[in-house]
Amino acid sequence: MKQQKPFILTRKIYFLGLSATKFLLATLIIWTLTLQNTLAVFPLPIESNSTKAELLANQISAPPNLIQLVRKDLVKRAKIPFQEIVVKTANPKTWPDGCLGLAKTDEFCTQMLVQGWQIILGHNKKTWIYRTDSQGNAIRLEAVK
Numbered sequence: 487m488k489q490q491k492p493f494i495l496t497r498k499i500y501f502l503g504l505s506a507t508k509f510l511l512a513t514l515i516i517w518t519l520t521l522q523n524t525l526a527v528f529p530l531p532i533e534s535n536s537t538k539a540e541l542l543a544n545q546i547s548a549p550p551n552l553i554q555l556v557r558k559d560l561v562k563r564a565k566i567p568f569q570e571i572v573v574k575t576a577n578p579k580t581w582p583d584g585c586l587g588l589a590k591t592d593e594f595c596t597q598m599l600v601q602g603w604q605i606i607l608g609h610n611k612k613t614w615i616y617r618t619d620s621q622g623n624a625i626r627l628e629a630v631k
Contacts, residue, residue, distance in 0.1 A: 614630050
């Protein structure tokens with residue numbers, strides 16, 4: 487009886503030195519990790535001072551270093567102690583241009599969509615709404631309420 491050759495994918499897997507089972511398991515693990523990194527996580531409001539551990543515990547997906555940059559900007563603007571600034575929310579946003587949709591008079595802005603964050607900070611009864619790009623290279627104050 488003539489032995490059948492394995493189909494082409496199996497032959498390629500054997501060529502890599504992996505059994506089909508190990509290859510499929512590795513593929514499943516890689517796919518799962520990739521999926522975890524690409525799923526959007528909707529942040530929950532934070533009611534206390536924000537540290538890296540609190541951000542992770544409350545599933546805020548904005549990078550902690552980005553939140554720290556925004557908090558430092560508020561410290562400079564409002565002369566509020568860093569520890570007293572509360573992060574209320576951090577939501578992913580797509581801004582219409584390089585000026586994050588907040589162009590100043592006679593300011594040139596790149597005309598492309600920019601991925602970033604809207605970060606809302608609070609102190610006592612006052613609220614500051616910030617816009618950032620994803621890396622923290624552009625940080626703009628949107629409003630004070």
